[in-house]
Amino acid sequence: xxxxxxxLEVVLLPEELLPLHIFEDRYKEMIGxxxxxxxxxxxxQEFGVVLAKKGEMEAVGCCARIVNLTRKYRxxxxxxxxxxxxxxxxxxxxxxxxxxxxxxxxxxxxxGAAVAEEADAQRAIDLFRSAMQKFHRAAxxxxxxxxxxxxxxxRIAAPLPLELGFKQRLLSIRIETERLRQVVRVIEQLIAxxxxxxxxxxxxxxxxxxxxxxx
Numbered sequence: 001x002x003x004x005x006x007x008l009e010v011v012l013l014p015e016e017l018l019p020l021h022i023f024e025d026r027y028k029e030m031i032g033x034x035x036x037x038x039x040x041x042x043x044x045q046e047f048g049v050v051l052a053k054k055g056e057m058e059a060v061g062c063c064a065r066i067v068n069l070t071r072k073y074r075x076x077x078x079x080x081x082x083x084x085x086x087x088x089x090x091x092x093x094x095x096x097x098x099x100x101x102x103x104x105x106x107x108x109x110x111x112g113a114a115v116a117e118e119a120d121a122q123r124a125i126d127l128f129r130s131a132m133q134k135f136h137r138a139a140x141x142x143x144x145x146x147x148x149x150x151x152x153x154x155r156i157a158a159p160l161p162l163e164l165g166f167k168q169r170l171l172s173i174r175i176e177t178e179r180l181r182q183v184v185r186v187i188e189q190l191i192a193x194x195x196x197x198x199x200x201x202x203x204x205x206x207x208x209x210x211x212x213x214x215x
């Protein structure tokens with residue numbers, strides 16, 4: 001079965017929520033077919049989200065499953081909420097329909113490499129909590145990350161403002177410990193940047209001119 005493909009300037013991660021506004025006729029048709037399959041409980045409910053920039057499409061993507069149709073407009077446009085599911089690699093593309101489809105190979109993490117050690121997971125969660133508190137300027141922000149910690153790297157990377165290139169590389173890695181290590185490194189960099197901004201704002205608030213104090 002060919003997988004419908006939705007090229008976007010977005011990287012969807014497994015378990016990440018992605019709201020979409022569907023307005024092009026070809027994608028109205030594609031989503032309509034996915035919704036029909038969903039209502040029947042039959043195969044064909046998923047479509048693949050793949051990063052596309054400057055006319056080039058990445059080979060590795062993530063399937064999206066429609067959680068619900070949140071709004072349908074009179075002209076056929078739709079607002080839908082989707083969630084990331086399986087990862088895949090595009091082998092061949094097919095353009096027989098108005099929208100692109102692909103022959104894909106689905107893949108998972110290597111055997112025994114889907115969950116990080118407890119200590120590594122806890123450190124990553126603590127850093128993630130610290131980053132989110134700084135982003136939202138909240139001293140106490142509840143973070144719900146229930147066990148098991150499968151796909152923890154994806155779950156904490158999804159809400160953060162990360163570069164598309166980094167998220168794309170993350171999607172391709174098949175060992176959770178390696179993904180988590182890279183996510184931790186990026187979070188540490190984000191926290192350091194946020195702390196620099198906070199210090200700069202504090203100096204500016206103290207004398208009205210950060211540059212003058214640094215002369």
